[in-house]
Every structure is written in C-alpha cells, then in structure tokens.
Amino acid sequence: MNIFALAALGIIGTLLAVMLKNTRPEISLLVSLSACIIILLYAVNGLGSVFGQLTDIIEKSGINEKYFEVAVKACIIAYITQFASELCKDAGEGAIAVKLEMAGKVSIVILAMPVISGFINVISELLDKI
Numbered sequence: 001m002n003i004f005a006l007a008a009l010g011i012i013g014t015l016l017a018v019m020l021k022n023t024r025p026e027i028s029l030l031v032s033l034s035a036c037i038i039i040l041l042y043a044v045n046g047l048g049s050v051f052g053q054l055t056d057i058i059e060k061s062g063i064n065e066k067y068f069e070v071a072v073k074a075c076i077i078a079y080i081t082q083f084a085s086e087l088c089k090d091a092g093e094g095a096i097a098v099k100l101e102m103a104g105k106v107s108i109v110i111l112a113m114p115v116i117s118g119f120i121n122v123i124s125e126l127l128d129k130i
Helices: 003-021 025-045 047-061 065-090 094-129
Strands: none
Touching (some): 025 047, 025 065
C-alpha cells in the first residue's frame, strides 16, 4: 500500500465517519478507529527497515547503544501517546486525552532518568578536574 492509497483510506474513512456521526455515532467511531488502526499498522510495518539502518549507523559511529535505545523508546511512547490521545479527543473525551498526554510525558522522563544521571555524573567529573 502506498501513501496515495493511505490518503484515500483516510479521506474515505473521514467522510464515512462524518456522514454517520449524526445518525449512528457508535458506527462512526468504529469507522474512524478502523481507518486509524489500518494507517497506523502500515506506518509501523515500514519502521523495521528504518531501525535496521539506524542500528547499523549507531554501530559504525561508536555511540553507546543505550542512548539510541532510550531515544527510540521515547519516540515510540510519544507516538503511541499522541495516537491514543487523538482517538480520545475524537471520541469527545478531552479530559482523558490530556491525562494520557501527561502520562506519556512522565513516562518519557522516567525512561530518560538513567541517561540524565549519566550526563550529570560526566559533568560533575569534568568540573572536579577543573
């Protein structure tokens, strides 16, 4: 499936959801959710080759893989949180969406704490040498 097919799927899904919203809101939500999931699955399916190439680049550069893993996990958390939050907003649950976004941000901070701690240790050691 290419981007044109995905765009068509998104537009058709949106049109169907809008047309059904007043008469059958529960079906409208399912149509919207189905289109979102299909588009998301396609996007995630294409990431495998990207991660393989990035892993090769990281190995060749000599950068610690731990930092790469944290960055990738943070991006995944951000995308999943945004996707779920937008679905909640589309369903009219703005309060849940805001709390979900906050939980995603907190999760990223928790994930990054070992890296932040490592940077602080390096800075501390450098300052001790001065």
